[in-house]
Amino acid sequence: MNDPSLYNADLAPVDPSQRTWSKWHIAALWVGMSVCIPTYMLAAGMIALGMAWWQALLTVLLGNMIVLVPMVLNGHGGTKYGIPFPVLVRSSFGTFGANVPSILRGLVACGWFGIQTWIGGAALYSILATLGWIDPVADKSANLVGWLALTPTQFGCFVAFWLIHVVIILCGIHSIKWLETWAAPFLILAGLGLLGWAFMRVDSVAAIFTMESGFETNAEFWGVFFPQLTAMVGFWATLSLNIPDFTRYCSSQKEQALGQVIGLPPTMTLFCFIGIAVTGATVLIFGEAIWDPVQLVDRMGSSTVVVISMLALLLATLSTNLAANVVSPANGFSNLLPGVISFRTGAMITCVIGVVIMPWRLFNDLGAYIFTWLIGYSALLGPIAGIMLTDYFLVRRTRLDRDSLYDRNGIYPRVNWIAMGVLVLAVLPNLPGFINAATNTARTPDATFPIFFDVIYDYAWFIGVALASVLYGLGMKLAGFRSR
Numbered sequence: 001m002n003d004p005s006l007y008n009a010d011l012a013p014v015d016p017s018q019r020t021w022s023k024w025h026i027a028a029l030w031v032g033m034s035v036c037i038p039t040y041m042l043a044a045g046m047i048a049l050g051m052a053w054w055q056a057l058l059t060v061l062l063g064n065m066i067v068l069v070p071m072v073l074n075g076h077g078g079t080k081y082g083i084p085f086p087v088l089v090r091s092s093f094g095t096f097g098a099n100v101p102s103i104l105r106g107l108v109a110c111g112w113f114g115i116q117t118w119i120g121g122a123a124l125y126s127i128l129a130t131l132g133w134i135d136p137v138a139d140k141s142a143n144l145v146g147w148l149a150l151t152p153t154q155f156g157c158f159v160a161f162w163l164i165h166v167v168i169i170l171c172g173i174h175s176i177k178w179l180e181t182w183a184a185p186f187l188i189l190a191g192l193g194l195l196g197w198a199f200m201r202v203d204s205v206a207a208i209f210t211m212e213s214g215f216e217t218n219a220e221f222w223g224v225f226f227p228q229l230t231a232m233v234g235f236w237a238t239l240s241l242n243i244p245d246f247t248r249y250c251s252s253q254k255e256q257a258l259g260q261v262i263g264l265p266p267t268m269t270l271f272c273f274i275g276i277a278v279t280g281a282t283v284l285i286f287g288e289a290i291w292d293p294v295q296l297v298d299r300m301g302s303s304t305v306v307v308i309s310m311l312a313l314l315l316a317t318l319s320t321n322l323a324a325n326v327v328s329p330a331n332g333f334s335n336l337l338p339g340v341i342s343f344r345t346g347a348m349i350t351c352v353i354g355v356v357i358m359p360w361r362l363f364n365d366l367g368a369y370i371f372t373w374l375i376g377y378s379a380l381l382g383p384i385a386g387i388m389l390t391d392y393f394l395v396r397r398t399r400l401d402r403d404s405l406y407d408r409n410g411i412y413p414r415v416n417w418i419a420m421g422v423l424v425l426a427v428l429p430n431l432p433g434f435i436n437a438a439t440n441t442a443r444t445p446d447a448t449f450p451i452f453f454d455v456i457y458d459y460a461w462f463i464g465v466a467l468a469s470v471l472y473g474l475g476m477k478l479a480g481f482r483s484r
Contacts, residue, residue: 026259063232078244234378382464433457
């Protein structure tokens with residue numbers, strides 16, 4: 001039975017005949033999502049805190065290898081049953097309770113959508129300046145748009161890039177697949193081209209890699225490494241939940257798993273390496289480290305090179321944003337009222353929220369970006385991942401009644417209160433550390449909570465996953481649940 005309160009065409013299982021995505025489609029999806037400005041700048045925070053370039057790069061690689069595990073595991077249910085994340089999570093949280101993890105994950109994506117759109121708008125602004133259509137100095141001395149703290153041109157570029165997303169969204173999810181497939185090879189070539197530019201502009205390539213570790217003791221290094229590793233895992237903690245939104249279109253488990261292995265860790269590590277190498281070259285070329293590729297392209301000189309490079313950045317940001325930050329919240333909002341909210345309507349809700357949060361304020365504070373934003377939401381999403389994985393693999397042993405997932409009178413409860421309680425309990429240990437980080441008082445005498453909670457917060461995602469997995473497994477066993 002397809003209950004209209006739980007079913008619409010966008011949430012329906014994908015027919016086997018329509019599961020046409022191969023490992024190369026999934027790999028291209030990951031290339032499109034990974035090649036973006038935040039990835040390029042990811043090592044900046046680590047090096048600023050004292051890491052050597054190779055330590056930052058290994059942290060990125062290790063973090064992506066770790067998060068690949070829940071990616072592939074959560075992708076299993078999407079491929080096996082052809083269902084998206086909001087439907088898969090009904091088995092653990094209940095047919096109505098699934099709205100809680102879906103919306104929590106969706107709101108994080110809305111924040112990311114706003115940040116990426118702001119970055120793309122900034123690149124568009126630079127293109128206009130390079131072409132001589134605006135004078136940045138004169139424009140930035142103009143009156144700001146009230147409480148937005150932006151000039152009219154800056155806000156106009158942001159809105160223009162936002163509208164490009166809207167046009168593609170209205171064409172449906174398969175237009176996103178098409179964009180990712182065609183954008184992937186171009187984005188890799190653009191990154192390698194930027195790396196080649198850096199190598200050709202310096203006298204000695206070896207001189208680029210002179211960023212040594214700033215730690216005097218091993219304890220100092222480990223004190224930075226673990227929170228940065230957690231932040232790296234948090235970078236893709238969102239996709240580790242809603243990856244079924246994409247693997248539902250895969251023809252087999254082998255294709256979805258190989259596609260993710262091929263696409264995620266190598267691309268993230270390569271693009272972070274490009275960011276590190278090019279930034280090291282800017283020290284030699286310009287006398288200062290320029291981590292922001294938008295600012296770097298502004299300094300390159302040739303207007304043709306600048307425009308082409310900015311267009312590549314725009315494409316990178318667009319491909320990342322559509323796949324990583326639109327699909328999940330669109331499905332999540334659709335899951336709230338399937339009869340009223342379609343995929344396109346849910347995507348438009350995402351776009352509106354992405355503007356309302358004023359993302360430029362969040363992105364401009366690197367400390368808030370890493371410690372409050374990345375680690376903060378990993379503390380929230382880690383427990384959801386732990387519950388989902390334990391439910392699907394250990395409790396239900398990958399056996400789901402797909403029809404009951406769309407029927408409020410089926411075998412799954414409206415709300416699984418065990419999952420709800422475990423979610424709260426698994427988040428609680430990280431809450432004091434989050435409050436300290438959000439108030440910029442972590443590890444200081446002014447902190448609201450003792451330093452012990454800051455140490456726990458350094459491992460937020462890992463603690464959340466482990467605690468939720470254990471508590472949920474015990475809770476379901478004590479409740480007498482037996483896999484069907």
